[in-house]
Structure formats: C-alpha cells, structure tokens
Amino acid sequence: IVQTYVENTRLIWYRHFCNCTLINGKFIFGYYRLIPSYGLELIVEILLNTRLISISSTRSNTIRKRLHICQPFINKHHFEYREIIDIKTNESIYQLNLVVVSSNKDTTLIRLIENFEREVLKYPNRHQCFTLTILYFYQKNQTINQIYDLIHQLSIKYTSIIRLSIINQNQINYNRGLGRQLASKLFSNKQLLFFLDVDLIFTGQALDNIRQLMIHQLSISSCTVYFPIIFSYFSSMFNVNNRTVIDINSNIGSFSIYGYGNVVVRKQDLDKTGGWEINNHEWGNEDVNLFQRFSESSSECNVFRTVEPGLKHYYHKKMCNGIVNRERQKICYDADGVLLGSQRNMIIIPYGMSSISTIDCSSFEPYDKPISTWKTLVTNLNAAERDYVKSYLGQSLVEQCEEIEGEIDSLLDIWRDYRNETVANCTNPTIHSLAEPPVLRQRLTTEIEFFVKHI
The missing domain is CATH 2.30.30 (SH3 type barrels.)
Structure with a gap:
C-alpha cells in the first residue's frame, strides 16, 4: 500500500x-x-x-x-493469504523471552510470576516457546527472601525457562531504561525480547499470538518491532459495578493507544537503534523515545501496532511528586488522571447512581442531600486529580454538576417545606412517612435524566 x-x-x-x-x-x-x-x-x-x-x-x-x-x-x-507453518520450537531464535525490570514492587512481581506459572509453566507445550528473565533492583536493608525463594524454586524446576538477576540499588540507582538495557545484554543478537511492565497480566494465548506474529513478520521483513496496544484498568475509585479484572469494558478501563512501555523486538534491531535510554531517572519518556527512534524515516524497521486484549495493565498510582521537570510532571499527572475512571462513572458516582440506564430516584433520601455528592467527591481528590477531572470533563460540565446539585438541594428544600407545613396542619402521626408529592418526584427525575443523558 x-x-x-x-x-x-x-x-x-x-x-x-x-x-x-x-x-x-x-x-x-x-x-x-x-x-x-x-x-x-x-x-x-x-x-x-x-x-x-x-x-x-x-x-x-x-x-x-x-x-x-x-x-x-x-x-x-x-483473497490471497499465507499461513504460518510449524517451526522448530527448540531453536532459541523462535523463543519469546519475557523481560521484566522491578524495584520495590514485590507483591506485584509475585503476581506476575504466578501469572507466568499459571499461563506458561503448567503447559508443557509452551516450555520451549517462552522464557522469563527478571532484573531485580534491591536496597541493602531490603528483605528479598520471599521473591528469591519463589524464583529459586521455579528456576530449579524449570532451569532453562526462568532466571533472576539481582542488582544492588545502593551502587546503581534504579531506572527502567537502564534495567532493560542491562537485561538485553543477557541475550544473543537474533533472540526475540518482550519487554513488559511488572504490572501487566497476560494470557497464554496472547503470548502465543505475539510470538507467531513476530516470527511471521520477521520472515517477510528484515526488521519488525511490535508495540501492542494493551487494556489499562481504571482506578477502583470510580468503578461502580465492581467488575472482575477479566472483563474488558469501557467503564473499567481503556486501550492505551499512546502507551509504548510494552515492546517486542529482536535484540540486534534494538541495538541498531541505540538501545534503551539509560540516563532517565524520572518517570516516563524512555519508551516514547524508543518508539520515536523506530518510527523515524531513517529507520529500516516496520513498526507494528494492534490491540491485544490478552494483555491487561493493573492500575497503580504514578509517583509524579518527585519529578523536577515541570513539563514531564504535567505529562505524568495527565497520564495518571486518564486512568482515574471513565467519564460515565465520574458522573454516576457523585449522585450515588448504580447505572445511567436504570436511574432510581428512590436512592435519594427525601429529607437529606444525596448520599455521595459532587462536592464531597471533589473534596476527596488531591489538587492534581481535581485539576485533571475539570480538564477531562470540561470546566463547563463541572459547573453543570454543581448547578444540578444546587437544583437538587432546592428541590429537597421545597419538599421539606411542604412536609413541615403538612405536619403542622395535621394531627395524624403517620404523615411522617408520607411519600413525596408526584410533581416534585417527576421534576427531580426529569432534571437528573436530562443531565445524565446529555453528558
């Protein structure tokens, strides 16, 4: 084309x-x-x-x-098409070597190792197709017994599949680009490397797909690099439906089109572009830098991107406070804010609704404010998150939220006045359980439905 x-x-x-x-x-x-x-x-x-x-x-x-x-x-x-025929899986150039760099994320790393054990090690037919290499930065006073014991036991049982390299962080400061560059030196030129985030979970089928894709692409081109588009989960702060992490749903996450942290590349092709940036001690940029170098017109590599539903990224709060560069700090806050929650749920939660399609006004107490108000929610966010919510939803939309909340408060005041007047002029004690007037109920419902449907 x-x-x-x-x-x-x-x-x-x-x-x-x-x-x-x-x-x-x-x-x-x-x-x-x-x-x-x-x-x-x-x-x-x-x-x-x-x-x-x-x-x-x-x-x-x-x-x-x-x-x-x-x-x-x-x-x-x-149509003309070609199939990937059976290949000799015992050759190292056809293996997909997973590379993970970790520091101070022991629980997350254990989850990834258990995921690898569940999706790869339990299937003998995948033993010759995949390996896992972990480069672990540790501090002198840090206890690594649990991590070491877990990996050591697996490496004894699967000697050719799992390996662990430990780096003393008191001698070499951690940064992801440096860790990935050091890990790449453990492989030969023609081996396939899959650099992935420690927060990633994957299916065995996804690994099979990635491996076959790269073998096919490298059979028809001299150089191919694959940046899969993964599914990133939102923060649980706005997850109103409590869906499980196996779901792919626009309310609980989104595909990170502009995320380049997970990449599959042949070792020699990585070296030709200059490898990973090793002097970046703050958040981000080393993966974007690599993608841009592969995308330059002078590069002979084909950059391949596609959605990979079998790769999912757990939400974690980004450490943006210590970033000195203001521009990069803003990018970090923006990237963190994108994953706070979906636009839909950011509006549902402030009004205590369970879903937009089934608005139940009975959840609103007739005598009090809504259970979870917009102002309460905003108060619980820090300054950066609040700024992001306003820019993501739009300042005008935020003002509409506050205006609607004021409208609801006014409606509830009307009802309280109506109730007090009714009780004052009536001796029947059961009047305290009287339902709201139909007119008020209808107006409140109409206001909420109109607002939610036009977001």
Whole structure:
C-alpha cells in the first residue's frame, strides 16, 4: 500500500511540475475495522520524505499522511493469504523471552510470576516457546527472601525457562531504561525480547499470538518491532459495578493507544537503534523515545501496532511528586488522571447512581442531600486529580454538576417545606412517612435524566 501510494504520488507531482520530489515513504501506524453493510476500512498513517527542488537549497521535509482505504466484500476466492507453518520450537531464535525490570514492587512481581506459572509453566507445550528473565533492583536493608525463594524454586524446576538477576540499588540507582538495557545484554543478537511492565497480566494465548506474529513478520521483513496496544484498568475509585479484572469494558478501563512501555523486538534491531535510554531517572519518556527512534524515516524497521486484549495493565498510582521537570510532571499527572475512571462513572458516582440506564430516584433520601455528592467527591481528590477531572470533563460540565446539585438541594428544600407545613396542619402521626408529592418526584427525575443523558 505504502509503495503504491508513493509511486503514484511521485508520478502526479512529476506531471504537475511540482517543485518538490518524493524520496520515499514509511509505514507508521495502522488499523482496520469491519463495516457490516459495506466491507473493510483500513486506516494507515505514513511518513513521506520529500526534498525541495531548488538551485539555492536542497532542504528536506517530512510529511505525515493518513490514508483511508475501503475494501468492499468480494468472493473469498479472490483473497490471497499465507499461513504460518510449524517451526522448530527448540531453536532459541523462535523463543519469546519475557523481560521484566522491578524495584520495590514485590507483591506485584509475585503476581506476575504466578501469572507466568499459571499461563506458561503448567503447559508443557509452551516450555520451549517462552522464557522469563527478571532484573531485580534491591536496597541493602531490603528483605528479598520471599521473591528469591519463589524464583529459586521455579528456576530449579524449570532451569532453562526462568532466571533472576539481582542488582544492588545502593551502587546503581534504579531506572527502567537502564534495567532493560542491562537485561538485553543477557541475550544473543537474533533472540526475540518482550519487554513488559511488572504490572501487566497476560494470557497464554496472547503470548502465543505475539510470538507467531513476530516470527511471521520477521520472515517477510528484515526488521519488525511490535508495540501492542494493551487494556489499562481504571482506578477502583470510580468503578461502580465492581467488575472482575477479566472483563474488558469501557467503564473499567481503556486501550492505551499512546502507551509504548510494552515492546517486542529482536535484540540486534534494538541495538541498531541505540538501545534503551539509560540516563532517565524520572518517570516516563524512555519508551516514547524508543518508539520515536523506530518510527523515524531513517529507520529500516516496520513498526507494528494492534490491540491485544490478552494483555491487561493493573492500575497503580504514578509517583509524579518527585519529578523536577515541570513539563514531564504535567505529562505524568495527565497520564495518571486518564486512568482515574471513565467519564460515565465520574458522573454516576457523585449522585450515588448504580447505572445511567436504570436511574432510581428512590436512592435519594427525601429529607437529606444525596448520599455521595459532587462536592464531597471533589473534596476527596488531591489538587492534581481535581485539576485533571475539570480538564477531562470540561470546566463547563463541572459547573453543570454543581448547578444540578444546587437544583437538587432546592428541590429537597421545597419538599421539606411542604412536609413541615403538612405536619403542622395535621394531627395524624403517620404523615411522617408520607411519600413525596408526584410533581416534585417527576421534576427531580426529569432534571437528573436530562443531565445524565446529555453528558
């Protein structure tokens, strides 16, 4: 597709005597979607390398283009395809080597090891396909007995699959890029490395898919790097339905399209781009830096991205307070804020609702304020989270929340006045359990439904 587009564009420019020439084009990012009434739609982003034709200048420029390609349904016999045939799994170049760098996250690391044991070690047919390497930073006064004993027992039982490297953090300060670069030196040039976050959980099927994908891609191109799009869970603060972590649902998480922390690459291809950034001692950027270097027009690698539902990232609060660089600190707070919760649940919770589709006003006490109000929720957030909520929802929407809450308070005041007047003029003691007037009930319901449905 890219080659055809480049050739056609070059021809068009030549015919129209354009003062620019198109040098080459490079695939950056793409995905497809199915339109049942029509067919397939393919969205592709490419980088075009151009040069200005001028006597006085040879300036080069890079143009980013997005292509929308539609393919209607046709007879299946018109398709050409190729299958990945059986390969010799005992060769190390066909293994997918999982690499994890960890520091001060013992509980999380144990969860990942148990996940690996459950999804890989319990299946003998996967023993020759996957390995797990852990680079562990520890401090001198830190107890690592539990981690060490667990990995040691597994490494004795599965000698060729699991290994642990320990680094004294009192001698080398921890940073993820340095840890990943050091871990990569344990492998030969042609081995496949899967760098993953310690907070990730995965299925065995997802690992199978990733391994087969890379073997296939490397059989048709000299260099391919895979940045899977994983599903990241939101904070439990806004999880109103208490769904389990096996679910993929827009209310409990989202696919991190701009997350590059998990990457599959061949060792020699990683080295050609300069490897991991090793001097970054603050949050983030080393993965974005690597992605950008692979995406540059001068790189010969194909960058492959697709959604991988079998990879899920547990929520954890990011440590943004110690970041000196203000711009990077803001990016950290923004990244943390994105995972606070879904827009939908941020609105449901302040009013104590269980779902938007089934609004039950009986949960609102007729004599008191709603159980969980917007102001109470905002008060419980720190300054950075509050700023994010306002920017994420929009300042006007936040003001609407507060305005609606004021409206509800007014309605409840009306009801309290109505009730007091009724009780004052009536001797019947059962009047205390009298339901709200239908008009008030209807108005309150209408206000809430209108607000929620138009968010």
